[in-house]
Amino acid sequence: MTAELYVFAAAAVFGIGVHGLLIARHLMRKLLAVNLMLSAVFLLLLLFSTPIGGKPDPIPQALVLTGIVIAVSSTAFALALMVRLFRLSGRATLPRFEPDDD
Amino acid sequence: MIAAVMPWLLVFLMLNLAAGLWRAWQGPTDGDRLLSALLFGTTSIALLLMIAEWLALPTLRSVALLLVMFASILSLAFFGMPEHGDD
Amino acid sequence: MIGTLAVDLLLVSILIGLAWQVVRGRVLFRAIVFFVAFGLIMAMIWGRLGVPDLALAEAAIGAGLTGALMLGAFRRLVEIDARQAVSGGLRPSPRLSLLLSLLAGLLVAVLGLAGLELRGGSGEAGRAALDSLHLTGLGNPVSAVLLLFRGLDTVFEMLVLLGAFLGARHVAERDRRSGAAIASHRLPMVGALQMTVVPLALVVALHLLRAGANDPGGAFQAGAVLAAGGVLLTLTGRVVPQAQAGLLTRFSLIFGTLMLAGSGIVPLIYGGVLMAPPGKTAIYAIEAAMMVSIGVTLSLLFSASAGLRAVRS
Amino acid sequence: MIDVFALVLLIGGCGFMFAGTVGLLRLPDVYCRLHAQTKADNLGLLLICAALALLSESLLAASLLLLIWLLGLVASTVSAHLIARHARAAERVDRGKGR
Numbered sequence: 001m002t003a004e005l006y007v008f009a010a011a012a013v014f015g016i017g018v019h020g021l022l023i024a025r026h027l028m029r030k031l032l033a034v035n036l037m038l039s040a041v042f043l044l045l046l047l048f049s050t051p052i053g054g055k056p057d058p059i060p061q062a063l064v065l066t067g068i069v070i071a072v073s074s075t076a077f078a079l080a081l082m083v084r085l086f087r088l089s090g091r092a093t094l095p096r097f098e099p100d101d102d
Numbered sequence: 103m104i105a106a107v108m109p110w111l112l113v114f115l116m117l118n119l120a121a122g123l124w125r126a127w128q129g130p131t132d133g134d135r136l137l138s139a140l141l142f143g144t145t146s147i148a149l150l151l152m153i154a155e156w157l158a159l160p161t162l163r164s165v166a167l168l169l170v171m172f173a174s175i176l177s178l179a180f181f182g183m184p185e186h187g188d189d
Numbered sequence: 190m191i192g193t194l195a196v197d198l199l200l201v202s203i204l205i206g207l208a209w210q211v212v213r214g215r216v217l218f219r220a221i222v223f224f225v226a227f228g229l230i231m232a233m234i235w236g237r238l239g240v241p242d243l244a245l246a247e248a249a250i251g252a253g254l255t256g257a258l259m260l261g262a263f264r265r266l267v268e269i270d271a272r273q274a275v276s277g278g279l280r281p282s283p284r285l286s287l288l289l290s291l292l293a294g295l296l297v298a299v300l301g302l303a304g305l306e307l308r309g310g311s312g313e314a315g316r317a318a319l320d321s322l323h324l325t326g327l328g329n330p331v332s333a334v335l336l337l338f339r340g341l342d343t344v345f346e347m348l349v350l351l352g353a354f355l356g357a358r359h360v361a362e363r364d365r366r367s368g369a370a371i372a373s374h375r376l377p378m379v380g381a382l383q384m385t386v387v388p389l390a391l392v393v394a395l396h397l398l399r400a401g402a403n404d405p406g407g408a409f410q411a412g413a414v415l416a417a418g419g420v421l422l423t424l425t426g427r428v429v430p431q432a433q434a435g436l437l438t439r440f441s442l443i444f445g446t447l448m449l450a451g452s453g454i455v456p457l458i459y460g461g462v463l464m465a466p467p468g469k470t471a472i473y474a475i476e477a478a479m480m481v482s483i484g485v486t487l488s489l490l491f492s493a494s495a496g497l498r499a500v501r502s
Numbered sequence: 503m504i505d506v507f508a509l510v511l512l513i514g515g516c517g518f519m520f521a522g523t524v525g526l527l528r529l530p531d532v533y534c535r536l537h538a539q540t541k542a543d544n545l546g547l548l549l550i551c552a553a554l555a556l557l558s559e560s561l562l563a564a565s566l567l568l569l570i571w572l573l574g575l576v577a578s579t580v581s582a583h584l585i586a587r588h589a590r591a592a593e594r595v596d597r598g599k600g601r
Contacts, residue, residue, distance in 0.1 A: 002197050003308075006234070007301030009201040013208045015294025020212030022286035026275070028217060028263065032224050035255075036208050039231055044297065046240060048304040050315065056240055057315035058330035062339060065246050065331065066346050069409055069483070072250050072258070073353035076490035079262035080357035083493070086266050090273060103505050104557065107512075109192025114516050116199040118523045120206070123226070125526050125535075127210060132218060133532040133589040137539060139222045140581050141526055143252075144543040144574060145519060146229045148550045150244075151567065152512075153236050155554050161241035161405040163566050165232060165248045167393065170573045171386050172253040172417050176225060177581035178379065178424040179260035181588055382580045385573070 003047050010047070014040035025093045027082045031075060038071045108156040112149060119145050136180050143173040200237060204230045217275050221263060225256035241405040242331045245397065249410055253417025257424065258491055326469045328403030335407065336472060340453055347446040347482060354442065354486045361493035383425050390418030398480050402469065408445075408476040412483025419488025423497065430494030438485065438496040445482030448475045508553040515549030518542050532589050540582045547574050 013036055020033030042064045049057035086092045119142060126138035147166045154162035207227040214220035228251025235244035266274035280286075318334050327333040335343050394414040401407030422428040434442075452475050488497065525538025551571040555564035 011298035014297040018293040019290030062334040077353040168248040173577040181584040
């Protein structure tokens with residue numbers, strides 16, 4: 001029963017992440033949303049693992065561990081890009097096409 | 103006897119956590135928000151230690167140790183925050 | 190049984206509540222604080238699911254690094270232009286975006302439940318790893334998988350880490366005007382904190398490294414703990430970002446990758462098998478090198494600088 | 503016997519954590535909340551660590567719990583100090599702007 005509960009949690013967090021990605025204008029908000037989606041996928045990946053002889057399967061753990069480290073390093077790089085974009089363009093949002101550009 | 107009661111203590115502390123979140127959501131000043139983050143940190147440490155006892159996973163105590171060591175990083179990072187407009 | 194279910198239900202509801210607050214939070218600063226709380230709950234969930242290796246990594250990286258990274262970047266934005274830094278709130282959520290996110294959530298739910306059905310599968314890879322664990326001399330299967338059975342993945346991961354650092358350093362402005370040093374270490378409380386936590390971080394990192402062979406821990410968690418210590422030093426101003434990296438910094442960045450790749454390739458010359466490092470001592474040496482590389486790379490990523498120079502107080 | 507004593511300590515610890523949260527929610531301004539919460543949480547953490555130390559399998563584990571509590575003290579005092587200092591600075595800015 002608990003596994004289904006955590007699958008629901010992963011699905012909900014992923015959906016919220018996609019929602020955040022869509023409605024956020026500020027780049028940092030988009031980044032936060034993407035990190036939420038990443039965590040949801042890691043949770044899902046681990047839930048698929050079949051315990052072997054009582055011990056949890058090491059392969060998904062290694063993959064998720066690698067994923068966590070890569071997630072934080074790519075987030076750091078994205079933040080550096082955002083700060084540079086802000087310095088150059090004075091705005092932390094991507095250029096928009098709708099006329100009502102606030 | 104302890105194992106029977108432990109889940110309910112965990113539930114109690116987590117309800118505590120949720121209540122603290124209300125201050126984070128509502129808190130007028132940023133100081134309040136960080137205060138609730140501090141509460142969140144301390145309660146998470148207590149929760150992790152109790153889960154370590156409940157599931158007999160001693161490594162979770164090291165996780166709690168990591169959390170307690172780095173809890174102050176957030177306030178340090180926040181301390182330098184100059185005044186910023188609330189959008 | 191009911192108690193366990195109650196604990197899980199609460200963990201999940203707090204997780205989802207936090208995720209919602211991160212996305213819908215009107216104030217950007219509040220979204221960052223909630224995101225750090227989200228990381229703490231993820232560490233708890235990894236603990237609850239009985240995978241302490243991931244709980245360690247999530248705690249070290251979530252509590253130690255991600256929050257400080259986000260706040261550091263946010264502070265740089267505010268310093269450049271306070272009003273504009275937080276502008277661009279939330280787009281009115283048209284029905285389309287709600288529909289799309291619901292569909293995405295539904296997709297993941299269906300995939301998840303389907304995945305759960307397949308769980309009864311053979312899991313050969315995991316069983317093979319566990320069965321041949323005794324050959325490696327390592328007790329911790331996750332470390333064995335990371336270093337030996339799937340060592341190639343780890344080499345590429347170290348390269349990704351290096352790539353992210355090179356990218357961030359190239360993009361970051363040369364001017365160190367917005368140094369990360371704020372709460373200078375001369376402040377009474379901060380100096381005391383730093384004197385206790387930074388050496389302890391070193392000790393804990395070494396412990397995690399040594400323990401990683403048989404118990405949960407290993408190069409990644411140890412490196413993340415070192416990096417968090419580096420973040421603390423940068424925040425308190427004991428260490429100042431440099432535009433130019435010293436030779437030692439440059440070498441320590443690639444040290445881990447060199448050792449890991451080297452240990453995998455060298456046996457080839459002697460007719461051994463790719464990625465089959467010799468004895469346990471070689472594994473410890475590689476893990477130590479990787480710890481140093483990960484710690485230095487992540488610390489420099491935080492200060493988005495080429496190098497760090499200690500300040501003689 | 504130890505279990506009963508540990509349980510009492512655990513319940514006491516949770517009680518103090520609850521007191522800290524009530525303080526955080528009910529008190530008027532950030533300084534009172536700061537004051538109430540850091541004290542109550544630390545005491546709660548002490549009792550919980552003490553209870554778990556009683557239940558723990560080895561002296562080493564008990565000493566780790568003690569270390570965690572001491573670091574909790576250091577962390578919350580520093581954080582409380584920094585938050586209060588920042589709140590004072592923010593207040594001065596507000597008064598300066600006559601907001």
